[in-house]
Amino acid sequence: MSTQLISERALARSHSARARLVAVLGPLTMLGGVAWGFLQPYRLTVLHPHGEGFWWLLVEPPLLVVGVGIVFALLIAPGLIEDLEDDAAAR
Amino acid sequence: MQPPAEHVHWLFATGFLLLALCLLARAIVGDEVWSRRAWRAYLWPSLLFGLGVLMWPVMVFFTNSTIHMVAHGAWAQTMMLAGAAELGLLRGKLHARAWRLCLPLALAVSGAALLVHEQNGWYFARAAFLHHALGWTALIGALFPLLMAFRPRARIWGAGLALTLVVVSVLLYSDRDVAPVFGHLSPLAGEPHR
Numbered sequence: 155m156s157t158q159l160i161s162e163r164a165l166a167r168s169h170s171a172r173a174r175l176v177a178v179l180g181p182l183t184m185l186g187g188v189a190w191g192f193l194q195p196y197r198l199t200v201l202h203p204h205g206e207g208f209w210w211l212l213v214e215p216p217l218l219v220v221g222v223g224i225v226f227a228l229l230i231a232p233g234l235i236e237d238l239e240d241d242a243a244a245r
Numbered sequence: 246m247q248p249p250a251e252h253v254h255w256l257f258a259t260g261f262l263l264l265a266l267c268l269l270a271r272a273i274v275g276d277e278v279w280s281r282r283a284w285r286a287y288l289w290p291s292l293l294f295g296l297g298v299l300m301w302p303v304m305v306f307f308t309n310s311t312i313h314m315v316a317h318g319a320w321a322q323t324m325m326l327a328g329a330a331e332l333g334l335l336r337g338k339l340h341a342r343a344w345r346l347c348l349p350l351a352l353a354v355s356g357a358a359l360l361v362h363e364q365n366g367w368y369f370a371r372a373a374f375l376h377h378a379l380g381w382t383a384l385i386g387a388l389f390p391l392l393m394a395f396r397p398r399a400r401i402w403g404a405g406l407a408l409t410l411v412v413v414s415v416l417l418y419s420d421r422d423v424a425p426v427f428g429h430l431s432p433l434a435g436e437p438h439r
Contacts, residue, residue, distance in 0.1 A: 175273050179266055209248040215418045218259040226266045230285070237281045238274050 169242035173235045180227025187219030250307050251422045257303075258417035260296050264289055265410035272403035286335055294328025297321050316362035323351035345394035349387040352409075356383030368429035371421050379416050382409060 191198050198217065199210045248256075267289040271279040280286035300321035308314040330347035333339035359380030365373040386409030393402040423435045430437065 172273050176270050179270060183262070183266065208246065209252050213248065213252040213255050215255045215258070218255065219262065219418075222259055222262045222266065225263065226270075230267065230270065230288075233282060233285065234270055234274060234279070237278050241278050241281075 169238055173238050176231050176234050176238070180223045180231050183223030183226060184220045185223075187216045187221075187223060190219060191216035247306060249422060251420050253303055253307060254417045254420040257296065257299075258414045258420075260292065260299075261410050261417065262414040264292050264296070265407045265414060267292065268403060268410065269407035272400045272407055275400065276397070280335075287332065290328045290331035290335065292328075294325055294332065297324030297326075297328055300324060312362045312364075316358035319358045320355050323347075323354045327351035342394065345397070346391070348406075349389075349391035349394065352383045352387035352390065356380045356385075356387065359383060365431070368426060369431045369433075371419065371424040371426040371430075374426040375416050375420050379413060382412050382416065386410075386413075 194216070195201055198214050199206045200214060200217070203211060271289070297320070300317060304314055304317035304321060308317055327347040327350070330339065330344040334344055357380070359376050363373055363376035363380070367374050367377050386406065389402045389405035389409060392399070393406065396402065421437075423437050424430070425437065
């Protein structure tokens, strides 16, 4: 096997590992938010909304973490993975 | 209808978490791939600049002493400066690599301001503990963008900066107006309300 082929395969493996890493960032963040919600359910005022004010119902940290994960997974990660694969194909 | 101060900390934590994810992804894929789409290249400096802009209303509406106000003003200015410098470099309006030093400057000034404006000890209350922890995190974390400025291709420093911001985010999410920290709460801090 030529050294060029070996280095091309190594590069392709490195690109796919990076793509996997980028792909799990969003779900991992969401998982963190969900785990936090289970560990500290009292920080989720949506579970006991009676008598809570506007800000307490709007700003719920575990849900915000899940939201960040969703934004990253839906809006940023797909294009980034696509560009990473294009970059790998171009090399 | 102002939000309680702790909610403001949580909202900023959310902004920092998104910023951290962007920087972490950028460190993973490299600057070349990250900047392939123009909107993505501008995303994290714009986010940083936006967080700086949003710090001004915090300074106006949520500070209750001069030193507190000056600290928040310093954060607003340095975050806007760092974001604007990165935007200028991206756009090609700025050329000198020294502009990259604005980011470590922002973190160092933020860390120093946090430590200077917290008048109480670590275990006075949770907010005091978090101010000290955040201050030292920002000061130590400033080393990552500093090293990035001199070795822009070394991704490890970018990842270090991103993880620093994750820690900042976790600390900000932990903030409560009056709450104990590891079982300690000074009677001078007031009654924990929730």
